[in-house]
Each structure stands twice: as structure tokens, then as C-alpha cells.
Amino acid sequence: MKLTRRELLRGAAALGAAGAVPGALAGHAHAQTTQKRELVVAQGGDISKLDPHFSTSSNDIRVSFNIFDNLTSRHPDGKLYPGLATEWKLQGQTTWAFKLRQGVKWHNGDPFTSADAKFSIERTYDPSVKTMVATALSTIERIEAPDASTLLVHTKKPDPLLPGRLAFYGGQIVPKKYLDSVGPDTFNAKPVGTGPVRFVSWVKDDKLVLEANPDYWGGKPDFDRMIVRAIPETAPRIAALLKGELDIITQLPPDQEERVIGHASTRMVGALYAGIYVLGVNSKRPPLDNPLVKQALSLAIDREAIVKELWRGRGIVPSQPIAKGDNHFDPTLPPLAYNPKEARERLKKAGYKNEEISIETTVAYVSQDKAMSEAIAGMWKDVGVNVKVEVIEFSVRAQKNREKSFKGLWWGDPTSTLGDPDGMMWRLLGPGGPYDYWRETKFDELGNAARFSVDEKFRGEAYKEMTKIFLENFPWLPVIQPYEDYGLQKHVEWTPNPNQQFEIRRFNFKFRRA
Amino acid sequence: MRGFLPFIGHRLFRALIALWLVSTVVFVVMRLSGDPVPLLLPPDAPTSEITRVRHDLGLDRPLPVQYGVFLGNIVRGDFGRSIHFRQPAFTVVRGYLVATLELGLTAFVLATLVALPVGLLSAMKRNSLLDHAAMGVALIGQSAPTFFLGILFIMLLALKADLFPTSGRGDWRNLVLPALTLGAFTMASIARLTRSAVLEVLGADYIRTARAKGVAEVWVVAKHTLKNAAIPIVTITGLQFGTLLGGAVVTETVFSWPGIGRLAVQSIYNRDYPVVQCTVFLAALMFIVINFAIDLIYGFLDPRVRAH
Numbered sequence: 001m002k003l004t005r006r007e008l009l010r011g012a013a014a015l016g017a018a019g020a021v022p023g024a025l026a027g028h029a030h031a032q033t034t035q036k037r038e039l040v041v042a043q044g045g046d047i048s049k050l051d052p053h054f055s056t057s058s059n060d061i062r063v064s065f066n067i068f069d070n071l072t073s074r075h076p077d078g079k080l081y082p083g084l085a086t087e088w089k090l091q092g093q094t095t096w097a098f099k100l101r102q103g104v105k106w107h108n109g110d111p112f113t114s115a116d117a118k119f120s121i122e123r124t125y126d127p128s129v130k131t132m133v134a135t136a137l138s139t140i141e142r143i144e145a146p147d148a149s150t151l152l153v154h155t156k157k158p159d160p161l162l163p164g165r166l167a168f169y170g171g172q173i174v175p176k177k178y179l180d181s182v183g184p185d186t187f188n189a190k191p192v193g194t195g196p197v198r199f200v201s202w203v204k205d206d207k208l209v210l211e212a213n214p215d216y217w218g219g220k221p222d223f224d225r226m227i228v229r230a231i232p233e234t235a236p237r238i239a240a241l242l243k244g245e246l247d248i249i250t251q252l253p254p255d256q257e258e259r260v261i262g263h264a265s266t267r268m269v270g271a272l273y274a275g276i277y278v279l280g281v282n283s284k285r286p287p288l289d290n291p292l293v294k295q296a297l298s299l300a301i302d303r304e305a306i307v308k309e310l311w312r313g314r315g316i317v318p319s320q321p322i323a324k325g326d327n328h329f330d331p332t333l334p335p336l337a338y339n340p341k342e343a344r345e346r347l348k349k350a351g352y353k354n355e356e357i358s359i360e361t362t363v364a365y366v367s368q369d370k371a372m373s374e375a376i377a378g379m380w381k382d383v384g385v386n387v388k389v390e391v392i393e394f395s396v397r398a399q400k401n402r403e404k405s406f407k408g409l410w411w412g413d414p415t416s417t418l419g420d421p422d423g424m425m426w427r428l429l430g431p432g433g434p435y436d437y438w439r440e441t442k443f444d445e446l447g448n449a450a451r452f453s454v455d456e457k458f459r460g461e462a463y464k465e466m467t468k469i470f471l472e473n474f475p476w477l478p479v480i481q482p483y484e485d486y487g488l489q490k491h492v493e494w495t496p497n498p499n500q501q502f503e504i505r506r507f508n509f510k511f512r513r514a
Numbered sequence: 515m516r517g518f519l520p521f522i523g524h525r526l527f528r529a530l531i532a533l534w535l536v537s538t539v540v541f542v543v544m545r546l547s548g549d550p551v552p553l554l555l556p557p558d559a560p561t562s563e564i565t566r567v568r569h570d571l572g573l574d575r576p577l578p579v580q581y582g583v584f585l586g587n588i589v590r591g592d593f594g595r596s597i598h599f600r601q602p603a604f605t606v607v608r609g610y611l612v613a614t615l616e617l618g619l620t621a622f623v624l625a626t627l628v629a630l631p632v633g634l635l636s637a638m639k640r641n642s643l644l645d646h647a648a649m650g651v652a653l654i655g656q657s658a659p660t661f662f663l664g665i666l667f668i669m670l671l672a673l674k675a676d677l678f679p680t681s682g683r684g685d686w687r688n689l690v691l692p693a694l695t696l697g698a699f700t701m702a703s704i705a706r707l708t709r710s711a712v713l714e715v716l717g718a719d720y721i722r723t724a725r726a727k728g729v730a731e732v733w734v735v736a737k738h739t740l741k742n743a744a745i746p747i748v749t750i751t752g753l754q755f756g757t758l759l760g761g762a763v764v765t766e767t768v769f770s771w772p773g774i775g776r777l778a779v780q781s782i783y784n785r786d787y788p789v790v791q792c793t794v795f796l797a798a799l800m801f802i803v804i805n806f807a808i809d810l811i812y813g814f815l816d817p818r819v820r821a822h
Contacts (some may be wrong), residue, residue, distance in 0.1 A: 014694050048598065185600060204609065205597075205685050205772035231770040239673045286778040292760070395553055396785055402552040421517055 029402075032265070033422065033514040034491035036247070037224040039504065042237055043250040046205045046230035051188040052172035053124055053131040054297035062167055062250070062502035063208060067107075068172035071098055071117060071151075072163045076271065076495045076508055078325060078419050080163055084112065084173055084194065085151070093158045093454065098151040104217050106175045107198040114145035119176035121166075129184075136170030157452040161460075164418040196221045196505050205230055219506040222513075224452055226504065231296055241266055241487045248492060248503070252485040253367060254312040259485040267490050270483035274325055274498035275415040275424065276318050278368050278476035279376075282406050285437035288357065292350035294474035297357075298336060299343035300383045301376055310368050310375065315482035320472075321429075321470045324481055326397070326499060327420045328463040336478060343383045358388045358408040362397050372479060401434055401456040409477065415499060419468075422451050422465045425476070429475055438475040522742040523574045525809050527628065529802045540583055544575065550785035552595050555709065573596060588795065594788035598617065602818065603788035607774060611681060611796060614773035617765070620689055621697030626751065628677040630685050633708025638735070648682050655702030660761050664695040664768035681770045692769040696761050700754040718742070745816050750810030756801050784803050 050053040064079060065321055073083035085098040104112040124133045139159040144152040155162060160358055165171065178192045191199050196218060197210035198313040199250040208228040212221050229246070231237040241249045242263050252260060252268060260266045287293045317335035324327060356486035357380070362374035373389050380387045392400070394411075400406050412435070417423035428435050443466055450462040470476075485494055495508045503509075552565050568574050572583070585592060593603040632652075636645040658666075671691060678691050715721060716739060722736050729807040763775035774793050781789040 188600070203683075203772060204606075205770070205776055206613075229682060229770065233768055234777075236668055236681045236768060236770065239668050240682075243673050243676070243680055245682075246804075247682060393783070395548060395785060399548060399552045 003359060013469070018161060027268065032490045032513045034489070035514065036511060038492075039221075039223045039226045039248070039492075039511075041226065041245045041250075041504075042229040042231045042240060042246045043477045044230070044232055044234075047202070047208060047228070049188055050191040050199065050202070051184065052191075053120075053170065053172065054188065056117060056130055056169050058502075059230075060501045061500065064172055065195075065501050066197050066226075066504050067191055067199060067210070068174065069195050070166040070167050070171040071100075072171070074164070074167040074497070074501065075302070076497045076500070077211065078274075078498070080273060083167070084117065085166075088163050090160075090454070091152075094155045096155070096159075096162050097152045098153065098292070100149045104194050105215055106178065106194055107192045108175075108178060109173060110177055112173075112175075112194055113148040114151045115148075115157055117151050117173055117174045117342045118143045118145045119179075120173045122170075123174065124170045131170075134170070137165055139165070150317060159452065160454045160456075161418050161420055161422055164420065164423070165328045168370070168417045170424075197226050199226075214283050220263075221504055221506060222510045229260055235318055238487065238499060239398060244489065247489050248494065248506070249487040251367070252487045254314045255311075255484070257312070257314070259486060260498060267381075267488055268485055269488055269494065269496060270314065270485040271496040271498040273323070273413075273415075273482050274419070274485050274500075275323050275413055276321070276476075276478045276481045277369075277372075277411065277413050278478050279409040279410045279458075280406065280435050281409055281437065281475055281477060282404075283473070283475055285408065286351055287350065287355045288408060290350045290352075291473050292346045293352055294344040294477070295472070296346035296350065296383065297351075297380065297385065298477050299339045299346065299386070299476055300379050301336075301381055301477070301479065302338045304338065305480060306372055306375055307491075310371050311480065314485060315480040318478035320467045320482050321425045321476060321478060322421045322463065322467065323416045323424060325419070326416050326424070328460050330467060340379075340383050343483070347384060348424065352385075354384075354386045355388050358390055359398070360390050360397070360408070361393045361408045362392060362394060362411055365394060365397060366411050366413045367482065373411070376479075392414055393441060404437065406437075414476070417499065419499075421466070422447075425463075425466065425470070426451060429470075435475060438473060440469055443469045458510035518541070521813055525736075525806055529562065531804055532802055533795070533798060537585070537588060537791065537795055540794045543579060544782075544785070544787045545580075545791055547782070548785055549573070554597065558689075569703065575657040584791070589604055591666055593792035593795070596781075596789045598784045598786040598789070603792040607777065607791055607796060609776045610772055610774045610793075613771060614759075614766070614775065615641060615761055615800075616773055617689065617696060617773060618755075618762060619691055620693040621758055622700065622755065624693055625697035625701035625704060625754075629704035630708055631746075633705040634712055634735075636705070636709040637712035640713065645709075649709065652702040652705045655698040656706070660695060660699070661768060663691070663698055664765060667691045667695055668768070678773040681768075683771055688700045692765050692771050695768070696757065696758060699761060703754060703757075704747065704751060708747055711746045712739055715739050715743045717744070722733070739816070748808055748811055752805045757803045759797050759801065790796075 027311060045059045047060045047063050048057065049060055050064065050067070052061070052068050055061070070083045072087035072088070073081045075081050084104065086101050088096055089099045091097050100117060101116055106112055117135055121137055121140065124131050124137050125140070137156045139157070139162065141154045141156045143154070143303045143389065145150065172188070174195065175192050179187050189358060198213050199211040200211050206229070210228070212224055212226070231240060232377055234253060234256060236443050237249050238252070238259060240246045241260065244265065257268055260268050281288055281294060282510045283289055283294070284301040306312060307315045316324065319333040319335050320328070320330060341367050359373045359377060361370050363370045363403045370391065377387045377389045385392050399408065400410070414424050414428050417427065427433060429434070430447055431439065431444060446462040446466050484496065484500070488494060491512045493495050493512060494509050551564050551571070551573070554567060591604070595601065596603045596606045599606050632648050636648045639645055645767060668680050668691065672678050678687050682688055721734060721738055724738050758777070762773055763769065764771040764778055766776040774797065778790060778793045781793065
């Protein structure tokens with residue numbers, strides 16, 4: 001390190017200037033088109049598993065949704081499109097018939113048939129396989145594969161959302177013959193799918209190498225290789241994008257966006273998250289068992305300020321437990337109100353006696369969780385709530401989640417897996433779900449009835465009623481529906497999916513060519 | 515060289531004790547940190563499932579039994595299967611270990627190659643401009659946090675000057691910035707120590723004697739000064755290797771370098787006992803081997819050590 005003091009000072013000054021003026025970091029102007037044959041993506045953590053039925057973590061599904069196909073495919077517009085199934089229809093009340101795509105080959109050359117589809121779906125809830133997605137498709141009773149291109153799925157009760165369920169995790173179709181012959185460990189190490197990219201190699205915590213599937217039924221993607229890197233720290237991840245080493249980065253925090261937007265060769269795209277960041281509430285513990293107290297807590301949160309100050313406007317204030325963009329979202333409801341005066345009155349009415357209310361916050365389990373906790377704690381103190389913020393580590397959160405032992409409030413990011421309240425509000429707040437700390441008979445009856453009804457009008461009414469009950473009881477305190485932002489090179493054309501289903505397919509990705 | 519074999523034997527025995535203590539501490543601390551099973555299963559898994567997985571992993575056995583099995587397996591070189599990766603722990607760690615060794619040794623060699631001449635020159639030209647400049651930079655190297663240095667290097671040398679890649683593992687160019695970052699503290703420490711060790715020796719009677727009898731300055735430095743100043747330098751160099759392993763956690767995170775530092779931290783969060791145990795054991799082993807080697811060199815350099 002033969003730096004003189006003067007050189008070091010000069011360097012430090014340059015760093016200061018670079019920090020102050022984002023544009024100054026633009027090394028040299030890059031072309032807005034590219035001849036690259038390699039797509040390089042970086043995310044904040046490495047993948048842990050390649051077997052799609054053994055993980056639901058966002059780092060893993062960003063990869064598995066590209067190596068594998070589902071029977072149905074949910075595009076960024078929120079609609080269902082054909083995947084490995086070309087068409088599907090309901091026969092009677094409880095049988096869904098899928099017509100499967102012909103001539104599709106697995107990455108190892110084996111033909112794809114209905115036996116693979118039957119095997120895959122049954123595998124998810126087979127107790128002896130012990131997958132991580134055992135509950136995703138549990139409405140299914142049995143499956144028949146009468147011929148190579150037909151799949152009949154019988155559900156226990158009418159399940160209008162089955163085609164949607166098959167588009168998300170659990171629904172990735174895996175190869176029966178290959179898996180039977182190599183076993184689950186080898187399959188996890190060297191996966192074979194039908195998707196647009198196939199597995200080449202994976203060096204843990206370094207990079208995953210994939211290559212384009214030339215025979216993909218949806219068309220070969222516009223590159224030869226795709227590399228997925230893990231860059232845990234935000235600053236180096238952004239630096240690598242600005243330098244042109246990467247084409248797409250995930251998890252671009254709001255306070256770093258200017259650097260990406262201000263740079264000559266990069267831009268930002270965002271998708272409104274198909275879900276809501278909430279504070280879960282342990283409604284069994286006094287004083288949180290009192291709906292008036294929870295109403296007061298909600299009224300005391302200045303969500304506008306959180307969106308504006310902490311998120312730089314990259315989010316919206318929720319109005320209900322249904323994410324904007326989902327079926328049965330009620331656009332007539334106003335954003336959740338901020339009214340500290342009313343909050344104080346409800347606390348008084350509730351007979352709140354200064355009992356301690358704790359927020360057990362994680363750091364970066366959901367983006368900005370700790371900062372939001374501190375802001376909310378300040379707002380609550382202003383209306384006279386005795387609030388305490390405690391920081392817990394991820395594994396402690398996982399344990400408390402399992403044991404249902406949170407003391408008061410904690411952060412969660414309910415995801416809408418079906419574009420429908422059944423895949424979020426009911427899946428998570430229903431009996432036995434991870435947020436089962438509060439029960440209301442009417443709410444449960446409606447949730448169950450809506451799940452098994454094929455009458456959309458009835459379902460709509462049910463969710464309206466459930467929303468009303470929710471807004472009196474606040475089993476969650478919805479805080480923000482954020483945008484999920486990505487940094488891109490300008491030569492990349494790509495549309496993100498709101499539900500973290502990161503897909504690189506012809507319908508949403510291409511390189512801009514000269 | 516009489517007395518050298520017992521010296522080695524004694525050191526070897528102490529090294530083994532140290533390894534055993536380290537393994538035991540890691541075993542106990544990991545089990546105090548909590549249960550890995552809730553992290554493995556989906557949040558809605560039933561209790562029977564938790565019991566089954568706990569049994570499969572052998573976590574339902576009494577702690578002394580688990581400890582006995584653990585020690586027995588280590589002796590056979592078996593660290594158990596990773597709970598998270600579903601592979602033998604050693605297989606998981608091996609890949610990361612190579613990356614850390616590559617980074618650590620480069621940082622170490624770089625640090626030593628720069629620090630020794632700089633320290634020596636600073637001592638010889640005491641209070642010169644060179645001395646002040648070198649020691650000023652060394653002070654910064656010693657006090658700047660690794661995280662800050664890493665980001666600084668990325669911003670200046672990778673992004674602005676476009677000399678090196680920002681992160682990741684690849685060819686030699688990928689190695690420069692993380693090795694500089696990791697080695698900065700060591701480099702600074704060795705340079706400062708070399709300077710003071712040499713200064714001390716330069717003031718000794720035998721140097722004055724050597725100069726008085728007309729020995730050329732080159733020989734005064736090469737033969738008399740360096741050999742005597744080497745004793746504290748060699749000691750601190752060995753100890754610095756431990757600092758390097760510790761610093762690897764931050765450096766590897768900043769540069770997304772797939773090394774054991776990052777693996778250890780992630781495995782602690784995952785409560786992946788076998789991987790943490792294997793990583794710490796191997797890190798301790800490396801540290802002990804290096805210091806064992808240092809002890810030997812020390813013995814060669816200083817006959818008084820052997821006599822003890």
C-alpha cells in the first residue's frame with residue numbers, strides 16, 4: 001500500500017464528491033444497446049436449494065421459476081397464461097381438466113408427459129417427501145393422467161383458484177423419470193426442468209451458471225448464458241451495476257435509487273408489491289386483545305410520512321387487508337387514516353392503563369423494518385402508548401413464528417400468491433396459519449365459504465364483509481404496500497412480476513440490440 | 515540442536531489441547547444458541563414433524579452423548595452432515611476454505627512484502643519525510659474499519675479508476691482489492707512493529723560495536739540488525755494470521771467472496787451446527803499450525819527459546 005498521505009487525501013476528496021453528485025460516478029458513456037450474449041443478474045443472497053419443492057425463499061424462486069415451468073403462468077399483468085398446460089376447464093364442481101403441451105422435452109432430452117405433472121403435484125404434499133410446499137396444493141384430492149396429454153385434478157371441494165395456485169410455488173413441474181433414477185440430493189445439485197434456462201454449474205455464494213434452452217417451447221431467450229450472482233451488500237451491488245458488470249440487480253433500496261437513475265447507462269424499474277408490509281399483532285395478549293386499542297394504534301400511525309420520508313414515495317398507504325392489484329380489492333375504501341386525536345380517545349375508551357406494548361423488529365427481514373419500527377414507536381409515544389422496540393435476529397423470528405410466541409407486534413410481508421384474497425388474507429390469517437392469533441366466527445365462516453365457492457359475486461361479498469371485520473379488529477396493522485425496485489442497464493428490457501416471481505422469458509425480457 | 519525434539523513434542527501437545535478446547539467451546543456455544551429445526555421446516559409443520567426431524571438429526575439425544583459422538587467423529591475426520599445443505603459438512607466447507615486461503619495468503623504475502631521493507635526503511639531513515647509518510651499511512655491502515663476501506667477501494671479503484679472488478683471471485687484482478695482490504699491492518703501492524711524492532715536493535719551495543727569495527731552498513735543491517743529484530747516481527751506475524759481470518763468475515767461480505775468467514779456467519783444464523791463446528795475447527799487448526807510453524811522458526815532464531 002504505497003500511498004502517500006496526499007494521494008489518500010485526494011482519493012478521499014474524490015469519494016466525497018462522488019457521493020454528493022451521483023452523476024460523477026458515470027465513468028464513460030455506455031451504449032444503450034448491446035451485443036452481449038450473457039445476462040448477469042445479482043441478488044442480495046445466494047440460493048440455498050435448486051429443488052423447487054424445497055424452498056419458498058425469494059432468492060431461490062428467482063432461479064427455480066426459470067429452470068422449471070408450471071402448468072399455468074402468471075404474467076406481470078396479473079393474468080393467467082398457458083404454461084405446460086395449453087388449456088384448462090372446470091368439469092362439474094370439483095374436477096379441473098388440463099390439456100398438456102405436446103412435444104416439450106426436459107433439459108436431458110426426455111419427453112414431458114402427464115405422468116410428470118401428476119408426479120410433481122402429488123410430490124408436493126406427499127408426507128414421505130417432506131417438501132416445503134406441502135400446503136400449497138392441499139385442496140387436491142387425487143389426480144388422474146388418462147393419457148399423455150391430459151391431466152384430471154379432483155379437488156376435495158370446489159376450488160375455483162386451482163389454476164392460479166398451480167402458477168406459483170409448489171406448482172413447478174419436475175421430471176419423474178430423472179428424479180426417480182438419481183434421487184432428491186442429486187436432483188437438487190443438478191436439476192433438470194423444462195424452462196427457458198438449464199443448469200450448468202453452481203459455486204455456492206459465488207455464482208450460478210445457466211444456459212439458454214435452445215428448444216424452449218416459449219422461444220429461446222435472447223442470450224446464451226445467464227449468470228446469477230450473490231452480492232449481499234447494497235453498495236457493492238450498485239457499484240457493480242454502475243460499472244456495467246451486471247445487467248439486473250434486485251432489492252434496490254429507495255435511498256439509493258438516485259444513483260442508478262442518475263447514471264448514464266442504468267435505469268430503474270419497479271413493480272407494486274403483490275402484498276403488504278404489516279405489523280402482525282398478537283391479539284391474545286392484553287391490551288392487544290382489545291379491538292379499540294388496535295384501532296388506536298392504527299390511527300396513530302402516520303403512514304403518509306413513512307411512505308414519503310422512509311420510502312421516498314416508493315409505496316402506497318394500504319386501505320384494507322387486500323393488496324391493490326388483487327381480485328376483490330375495494331377501490332372505494334380510503335387509505336388507512338392518521339388521526340392522533342381520535343387515537344387518544346379510543347385508548348381512553350379502551351381503558352388503556354399504560355401497559356407495555358412491544359415491537360419485536362428484525363433488521364432487514366422486510367426492507368426498512370427497523371427504521372419503520374422506530375418511526376412508529378415515536379408516533380405511538382406521542383399519543384401516550386408505552387411502546388418498546390426490541391431487535392430480534394431472523395432465526396429468533398422464525399422460532400417465535402413457529403411457536404406463535406411474539407410478545408406484541410412484529411414485521412411480516414404477506415404475499416398474495418394467487419392474485420386473490422384467498423392466497424393472502426385467508427391463507428395467512430385463517431385458522432392454523434402463521435398469523436393465527438385472533439379468531440372471529442363470522443370471519444372464519446366467510447373465509448371458508450369463499451375458498452370453496454365458484455360464485456365470484458358471492459366471493460366478492462364475502463371478502464367485503466371480511467374486510468369490514470378486519471378493519472374493526474386489526475389482526476394485522478397494514479403499514480405500506482411498497483414498490484419492489486430493480487436496477488437495470490438501459491440495454492435491458494424487462495418487466496418485473498409484482499409477486500417476486502422473477503422470470504426471464506421471451507414475454508418479459510430482451511436485450512436491446514443495435 | 516539438542517533439546518529440539520522435546521520442544522516440538524511439547525508444542526504439539528499444547529496445540530492438540532487448544533484444538534480440543536476450541537471444538538468443545540464451539541459445540542457448547544452452538545447448542546446454547548437455539549434449535550435449528552424450526553428454521554428447517556415450514557411455519558405450519560406439525561409437532562410430530564418437528565420431533566421426527568429432531569430425531570433424524572440426533573438432537574433428541576442427551577448432550578453428553580451428542581458430545582461423545584461429535585468428538586469420536588472428529589477424530590475420524592467426520593464433521594457430520596450439514597443441516598442446511600444436506601451434504602457432508604466438510605464437503606461444504608472445503609470449497610469455501612480454498613477461497614479463503616487464496617484470499618488470506620495473498621493478503622498475508624502482500625502485507626509482509628510491503629510492510630517489512632517499509633518498516634525497515636522508516637527505521638533507517640528515522641524522522642525523514644518517508645518515515646512520517648509511511649507511518650501516517652500505516653496509522654490509517656490500522657485504524658480504518660475494514661468495511662470502510664473495502665467500500666472506499668470499490669468506489670475509487672474499481673468504479674472510478676476502472677482498474678479492478680468490483681466484487682466476486684475470478685482471475686487475479688478479482689483478488690487485488692479484497693486482499694488489499696484484508697491485508698491493510700496486518701500490513702500496517704507489521705510495518706510499525708518492524709520499524710520499532712529495528713530501531714531498538716539499532717541502538718543496541720553490538721550494533722555500535724559492529725559499526726566501530728568498520729563493518730559495512732549493508733552487513734550491519736543484513737546480518738546483525740535483521741536477525742535480531744526478526745524475533746518480535748515473526749511473533750506478531752503469526753498472531754496477525756488470526757486477525758486475517760477474523761477480518762475475512764467483513765471483507766468476504768463486502769466483496770461477495772465465497773469464503774469461510776461468510777459461510778460461518780450464515781451457518782450461525784441457520785444454526786447449522788456441523789458446518790459451524792467444521793469451519794471453526796479448521797480455522798483454529800490453520801491458526802495453530804501457523805503458530806506452530808512460527809514457534810519452530812522462533813526456536814531456530816533464538817536459542818534461548820529452545821533452552822526453556
